[in-house]
Amino acid sequence: MKKxxxxxxxxxxxxxxxxxxxxxxxxxxxxxxxxxxxxxVSTAVGMGLxxxxxxxxxxxxxxxxxxxxxxxxxxxxxxxxIAGFVTVVQMLVQAYFKDLYDSLGVFLPLIVVNCIILGxxxxxxxxxxxxxxxxxxxxxxLGFTLTLTVMGTIREVLGSGSFAGHDLPxxxxxxxPILSQSPGGFFVFGCLIALVAxxxxxxxxxxxxxxxxxxxxxxxxxxxxxx
Amino acid sequence: xxxxxxLFIMLSAVFVxxxxxxxxxxxxxxxxxxxxxxxxxxxSIAVIxxxxxxxxxxxxxxxxxxxxxxxxxxxxxxxxxxxxxLVQLVEIVLKRYIPALHRSLGIYLPLITxxxxxxxxxxxxxxxxxxxxxxxxxxxxxxxxxxxxxxxFSGIRIRTEHCDAPKSFKGLPITLVSAAIxxxxxxxxxxxxxxxxGR
Numbered sequence: 350m351k352k353x354x355x356x357x358x359x360x361x362x363x364x365x366x367x368x369x370x371x372x373x374x375x376x377x378x379x380x381x382x383x384x385x386x387x388x389x390v391s392t393a394v395g396m397g398l399x400x401x402x403x404x405x406x407x408x409x410x411x412x413x414x415x416x417x418x419x420x421x422x423x424x425x426x427x428x429x430x431i432a433g434f435v436t437v438v439q440m441l442v443q444a445y446f447k448d449l450y451d452s453l454g455v456f457l458p459l460i461v462v463n464c465i466i467l468g469x470x471x472x473x474x475x476x477x478x479x480x481x482x483x484x485x486x487x488x489x490x491l492g493f494t495l496t497l498t499v500m501g502t503i504r505e506v507l508g509s510g511s512f513a514g515h516d517l518p519x520x521x522x523x524x525x526p527i528l529s530q531s532p533g534g535f536f537v538f539g540c541l542i543a544l545v546a547x548x549x550x551x552x553x554x555x556x557x558x559x560x561x562x563x564x565x566x567x568x569x570x571x572x573x574x575x576x
Numbered sequence: 577x578x579x580x581x582x583l584f585i586m587l588s589a590v591f592v593x594x595x596x597x598x599x600x601x602x603x604x605x606x607x608x609x610x611x612x613x614x615x616x617x618x619x620s621i622a623v624i625x626x627x628x629x630x631x632x633x634x635x636x637x638x639x640x641x642x643x644x645x646x647x648x649x650x651x652x653x654x655x656x657x658x659x660x661x662l663v664q665l666v667e668i669v670l671k672r673y674i675p676a677l678h679r680s681l682g683i684y685l686p687l688i689t690x691x692x693x694x695x696x697x698x699x700x701x702x703x704x705x706x707x708x709x710x711x712x713x714x715x716x717x718x719x720x721x722x723x724x725x726x727x728x729f730s731g732i733r734i735r736t737e738h739c740d741a742p743k744s745f746k747g748l749p750i751t752l753v754s755a756a757i758x759x760x761x762x763x764x765x766x767x768x769x770x771x772x773x774g775r
Contacts, residue, residue, distance in 0.1 A: 531597060531599075540749065
């Protein structure tokens with residue numbers, strides 16, 4: 350349980366989250382915020398960076414506390430740590446980015462239940478040192494931000510004919526509004542996952558979806574027994 | 577008039593602002609547990625139950641404890657802990673007193689703690705400034721909307737599992753694309769509910 354993974358170099362850990370184990374497109378985690386906040390580029394980037402900050406801070410603190418937290422009550426402890434950082438980020442966004450705060454709405458407090466964050470705390474930060482956990486959090490967070498930005502770009506350019514609020518010449522006349530509404534979220538997400546499957550020649554398997562693919566599904570189950 | 581308002585809130589939560597298909601809350605169980613009809617129904621009933629219970633507890637906490645003491649910023653921490661503790665408590669009580677219900681719903685309860693639909697409904701009730709009755713009706717409607725989406729989608733999934741989709745679309749992508757079509761169908765309800773209540 351407490352074995353350190355010293356074989357991996359820092360750069361590997363950082364890049365793994367961005368490409369090879371991209372949390373949204375490969376691990377299929379955090380689907381709710383990625384579909385809900387990718388209606389425009391600016392909200393997508395804002396959501397991604399807010400989640401990255403929570404992920405980075407919670408990974409570091411949980412890694413520091415990993416020898417102090419008793420194994421049986423670890424999940425409630427992680428949730429408290431994550432909720433604390435979410436509150437900090439929520440207050441910062443409310444103070445300095447009021448527009449973003451209004452457009453993210455309920456999804457800002459819901460970073461608490463984003464399974465990427467609890468998943469990384471359980472899978473990585475509770476077993477590794479502070480430096481590696483920070484890199485892992487940063488990598489996973491940037492992977493999440495990157496995917497959200499790609500989805501946001503597709504949905505905003507094709508759906509509203511603009512990019513980050515600026516109208517584009519051709520697209521603003523011939524846009525497909527449904528792509529920036531809720532059906533577009535499911536559709537663009539499905540197409541991106543199909544694209545990943547095509548590019549990796551089916552090496553990435555999505556046999557189990559949602560909860561089934563979630564790396565901390567055992568955690569959910571254990572929460573009932575232990576806490 | 578008052579009851580009409582409550583009915584409007586409930587029906588909007590079921591059809592117009594459907595939690596899964598319009599608000600994107602609770603996508604994980606929607607994709608994960610919708611393979612079989614009985615599992616989908618069991619999970620949804622557990623969600624309705626916990627949504628009502630969580631609202632009944634968190635709304636008074638926010639209104640009578642956090643707001644008067646200017647502690648509104650603790651909302652996120654308090655709500656997630658209260659919901660987690662509540663789900664544990666319900667599980668223990670069900671196991672002890674109603675074992676039959678525990679056998680059918682018990683396996684879904686732990687999954688619900690970290691379900692964003694539950695935290696979402698409690699936070700949204702506060703953000704929309706609903707009173708207690710409105711909050712309860714909104715929660716019930718949201719749970720009912722979740723039930724409807726899950727049951728409808730489990731029927732669709734039986735078909736998509738066996739359809740001849742392009743190779744790279746097999747599995748999750750085709751599921752998401754069919755969810756997109758279902759979401760588009762639900763958008764049609766927007767006008768129906770609004771004109772029904774003359775808004």
